[in-house]
Amino acid sequence: MTAIARTQGSYTRRHGELVFGGSPWGLARLSAPARPFARKVLRRGAGAVEPADDVERATARLLVDRGLALPVHHPRRPRPGEVEVIVPVHGSAVPLARLLPAVHGHRVTVVDDASAVADARGIARVCAAHGVRLVVLPENVGPGGARNAGLAASNDSSEGPADVVVFLDADTVPTEDWLDVLLPHFDDPTVAVVAPRVRGTVTGAGPGTVLERFESRRGGLDLGPQARRVAPGGQIGYVPTAALLVRRAALPDPPFEPGLRVGEDVDLIWRLVASGHTVRYVPSAAVHHEVRAGLAQWSHRHAAYGTSAVPLEDRHPGRLAPATCGWPGLAVLAGVLVAAGGRDVVRGMGLAVAAGGVAVQFGANVRRFHRRGLPLSGGAEVALLGLRSEITAVGNALRREWWPLGVAALGVSVAPASRARQVARTVVVLALVPTVPDTLQAARHWVQHRVSRDNPACDARAALDPVRHLALRLVADAAYGTGVLRAAVRSRRWAVLRPRLRRRGA
Template identity: 40%
Template sequence: MSGPNDRFRLPDDLPVALARDTSLWSGGRVATGGAPWKMVRLAEATLPHVAALRRAGRAGLADPSPVGRALAARLLDLGMADPLPAPRPGPHDVTVVIPAYERADELARSLEAVGDVPVIVVDDGSPDPEPLRRVAEAHGARLVRHARNRGPAAARNTGLRLVRTRFAALVDSDCRPMDGWLDVLVPHFDDARVAAVAPRIVPESDGTGLLARYETARSALDMGLRPALVRPGGRLGFVPTATLLVRVAALPDDPFDEDLRLGEDVDLVWRLGDRKWNVRYEPAARVAHTPRLHPVAWAKRRHEYGTSAADLARRHPGRLAPARPSAWNLAVLALLARGRPGMAAGVAAVAAALLARRLSRLPADWSLAAAIVGKGTAADAAAIGHALRREWWPLGLVALAASPHSRLARAAAAAMLAPIALEWLRQRPPIDPVRYTALRLAEDVAYGSGVTAASARARSAAPLLPDVRFPESVSSAGARAREAAARWIAAVRPAGRDPRSGRPGVSGSARRGRRAAGRR
């Protein structure tokens, strides 16, 4: 699998907008945010262009100047900006690949929805091949068949080998793209560094029961309302391949790992990122999906999702850690849990002071360090609560049961439940908060039990262990403070090429701000 051309210049007419979680400090000289979260220093030459992006807001801006294009490309690669390509009507150079196993009625609905494009249906060893054959023939789709069931990864690979167009759309047989989906997704590939774009997948059923309403509010396949750069450690670490548009030239032979029955989509997205390709999520394109609404099938599917963790942890060491807290933040949270807010505030103040000293070369005052410490502590609390609901679910259930009698258990319960309460308040789903919370906990426990079961079978604790970031020694931190601060730079120059990057007008590198916060 080759990587994208680093010398490619972003199209002049492609607008970009600052991502919603990108923050600017010191008059635009320092930016925080991205995927994963990081801190960058911007060169003086970029400041007017950054200010113009800020003024444009979510409407975006296409700045055709060399500095503007280089800045936009860099911000896109960092996940600090979102591309805003205009929808473009077809015809599009796309072939649809649909893996199918039985469920001919679902396949018929999917074929009706994909539109007037070539379609390859791969029957993955259905016991009775005739219903799928009749449906494919009725819709003019090409049908190929596996003699035995080999799993969705193998079915997708079989279909992709037959594709002769520039792009391939992977669509599961229980998915139904909505009108204009390709018009929205295809223009993203004007950026030659984009390997894949995922639409928003929303549940669609005739059910009105509790699970149907919960799925409408929180489907496992729905990645939300906000566009994103998909990357490990980012807000979206993966996208499902239930529907995914891919650049065929970016894929290796047999891109899906056929040894994986689950998690093959995560594996592909991460390998594309490792090759410096970008994967994007575009919620403006929507795809309907048939959810599982029987309680047993619903919980079983969540459990099955969790079982992919051990295989993924073996293929991608270190990426499945359930939490990556800073030791400083853990100290603050532990003191708060013990009912000592004064001492917790003191520790946070020391951490902020040390971080401010390390950032002294940046054009920012102490407020940046204080914001990083505050946001980092809140994020680590939420991550621990998330792990207690999922990977560490036995401990989480004990904490909930013991919360009336233990201050520490109450703190753990608060970390588990507060994010769910905030989620309910933001979304206002058509379910009362008690039942919504109960279903969220049930969903997380089902997933977490899959993680623990797979870890036990693999005899590996990797998906269960946190990655705690400890501070450097004082002498080491002092010796490296200037060097580290100097490397937190993504400087954009008005002309010329940087010999290290090969990109026009771009020099320097972005260092993860979290790493700095973790070593305060």
């Protein structure tokens, strides 16, 4: 195996005996021969480490398979006929005209998803000017159906189907070397999908609109700067098909579920992972996408993402629950809220319930570790991380699927002094705490811009003050939650709004 590097948040304890992290997050106990190499890889700031013998190669494979580390590949140019690009388009040909020069030299299939007559003529002219194949659909089938049609057309190509299929939305533009960075990951036969980072584009010569600057830092399709193994329940649970490389042989039939017009990318990724394939997110390769003009259109798009929750829940039961908690975590939350609104005896009872929840969580994990012969300190650490994860999930839900509760709490929190106000303020803090790291990053970037605005190396186009950054994040979260709520009410399917109770020992 090639050199590997740790993923952020992965670390060892007890001289490499226990390794924490991965995607989904977990804990593993390593044999004595594997520990030195694991310590070397998972040490903070270690960089890329290359295995030197069979034991280290086996350890490297384990770390990669668990998402604790990822391979570090040298870029390489695409081989002749290795990739084929499929671009679904509906509407204006202007974005398509920007994209096609960036994929010149590759086989490209553009699928016109039943655009209006004038737009269809423009699309045909752009495709003819760039010498790419055009498939015109008689009726609109959505982006997933259009990609299916493009795949079918490429399978019938006289040149033979390419090994790697590149999906690109028409409103994207990849950087020059993005394929060079992503393609080497397919040298691993277990890898089915590799995805770049999708970032919003700041257009024009000025600093860009507020939405453009926000999207360039934290867009709806931007999964962040950290490379990850992609898996349901992991730090990154899916990757968008706005820009995606897929091993053709790994695709199911049909690749995209025809009934899904939104969320078809999530469904595909989850099916591939369930089939045993590996999906990787590699943000060192970037693709830029057009930002929707106007707050209304932008919010509407985030709400559309939320409407996919119900059909995805039907196909993947339990994965769309807004939060998953165990009884100890619920006791901690309930106790804190009671203590916030109570006085004297009631406050003491609330704190006692919260402390009891913490004690039960720690006791259960320590006891489980003891039975398995694992270090008790590992059980305590897992208990603490589990509680933090559950509380964070509830806070996220209060800004998204349960945002009406969050807004109600915000209103009560500024009302005249009362016990309800104290409870409401606690709920508001719970909802806002998960946004703190992202807001601090935005603040640090904005301050750097303000201090170094005359430095040509400063990325002034992406700087946005933390107040507006946080405000737009809250709008995006609430818009997504509105989509989930709307879909749940229309279909009378409430699983996407209910928290899931964690089973004992899970």
